Amino acid sequence: MSELEFDRVSVHYGSRQAGLRAVDEVSLTVAPGEILGLVGESGSGKSTLACTAAGLVPVSGGQVRLDGQDIRRLRPRERRLQMVFQDPYSSLDPRMRIGESIMEAMPKGAHGGKAGRQAEVARLLELVNLDPGRAAMLPARLSGGQRQRVALARALAGQPKVIIADEITSALDVSVQGAVLNLVRALHRELGLTMLFISHNLAVVRYLSDRIAVMRHGRIVETGPAQQVLDDPQHPYTRELLAAAPSRHASLFAEEATR
Numbered sequence: 001m002s003e004l005e006f007d008r009v010s011v012h013y014g015s016r017q018a019g020l021r022a023v024d025e026v027s028l029t030v031a032p033g034e035i036l037g038l039v040g041e042s043g044s045g046k047s048t049l050a051c052t053a054a055g056l057v058p059v060s061g062g063q064v065r066l067d068g069q070d071i072r073r074l075r076p077r078e079r080r081l082q083m084v085f086q087d088p089y090s091s092l093d094p095r096m097r098i099g100e101s102i103m104e105a106m107p108k109g110a111h112g113g114k115a116g117r118q119a120e121v122a123r124l125l126e127l128v129n130l131d132p133g134r135a136a137m138l139p140a141r142l143s144g145g146q147r148q149r150v151a152l153a154r155a156l157a158g159q160p161k162v163i164i165a166d167e168i169t170s171a172l173d174v175s176v177q178g179a180v181l182n183l184v185r186a187l188h189r190e191l192g193l194t195m196l197f198i199s200h201n202l203a204v205v206r207y208l209s210d211r212i213a214v215m216r217h218g219r220i221v222e223t224g225p226a227q228q229v230l231d232d233p234q235h236p237y238t239r240e241l242l243a244a245a246p247s248r249h250a251s252l253f254a255e256e257a258t259r
Contacts, residue, residue: 001032002080002161002194004053008062011048011218022048024218025062030162035188035195037209037226039202039241045218046198050164053196054083066162077107082155086167088147092139098125098150099135105157124153128183145176149183156187162194169204181207202241206230214238 011023023045030036038046051057053064053071064071071079082105085091092101099121111120122132128149139147148168155163165184169177185208188195199205205212206226213223214235222235233239 001192002067003032003065004030004081004162004194004196005065005068006049006052006062007065009049009052009059009064010061011045011052011057012060022218023052026215026218026220027062028213028220028223030194030196031211032194033192034210035197035208037205037212038196038198038215039200039205039212040215041200041241044215046200046215047166049215050083050166050196050198053081053162053164055079056083080159080161081164082158082160082162083164083166084148084151084155084168087171088144088151088168089139091151092147092154094139096138097135098137098139098142101139101150102135102154102157105154107159110159120157121153124156125150127156127187128153143176144172145180148172148180152183152187156191160193162196164196164198166198167200170199170201177204184208202230214241 006026006028008025008027009023010021010025013020013022026049038049040046048057052059055071066074066079066081071081096104099118102121102124103117106117106120111117121135125132125135130146130149130153134142134146139150142150169180172180181204184197187193197205197208209226211224212226212229214221214229214237216237222229222233222238229238230242233242
């Protein structure tokens with residue numbers, strides 16, 4: 001298990017005088033083995049913060065650390081962190097078969113030769129509840145929920161200790177969301193992953209998270225144990241989010257969990 005830490009992280013676009021401050025000195029720690037739910041409306045800076053950890057957005061100030069080390073100084077094979085994106089179709093090469101896409105994410109030299117890597121593809125597909133026979137398919141032949149499962153398998157192929165899930169259910173039907181969220185919970189328990197789970201939907205975050213952080217206008221306005229934040233929110237913005245949360249979605253997730 002690994003710890004992911006954001007230490008006074010800032011991201012600016014353009015000049016400091018006339019540019020956009022997307023993330024403003026955010027300090028946040030995802031403890032080893034926990035699921036931290038990061039919630040806020042669109043444009044609050046959640047995805048930008050996540051992308052700093054994945055190395056996709058440069059920080060303007062502060063540090064992102066993995067197990068105490070500045071993530072920018074880690075070699076690629078030492079950066080045991082993978083990100084799963086909102087749109088599974090755009091994150092998969094439409095011309096690449098599912099099995100090839102998953103193999104591409106495996107560390108160099110892992111699992112021996114081609115046969116070993118194919119066996120690992122089959123194992124990962126089974127882990128995300130997909131038929132290994134789908135390895136020969138192109139992404140266009142899969143449903144949105146199936147593609148998101150492939151995206152999870154591809155992330156796991158990189159042998160991560162930390163996974164960042166960025167709005168991974170927002171493009172899915174509610175019934176499919178429940179199945180994917182149950183899968184995320186099962187993977188977390190089975191593999192002991194540290195997870196930063198990003199959503200604008202508090203019903204989704206409520207279902208998964210050990211702790212919750214609330215982000216608004218590039219800053220963290222509230223953080224704490226999930227039950228505490230949900231039952232006794234301290235910030236007016238958190239109360240607004242709770243009032244708007246689609247509670248019927250949470251009940252559907254609960255129904256999926258009993259199946």
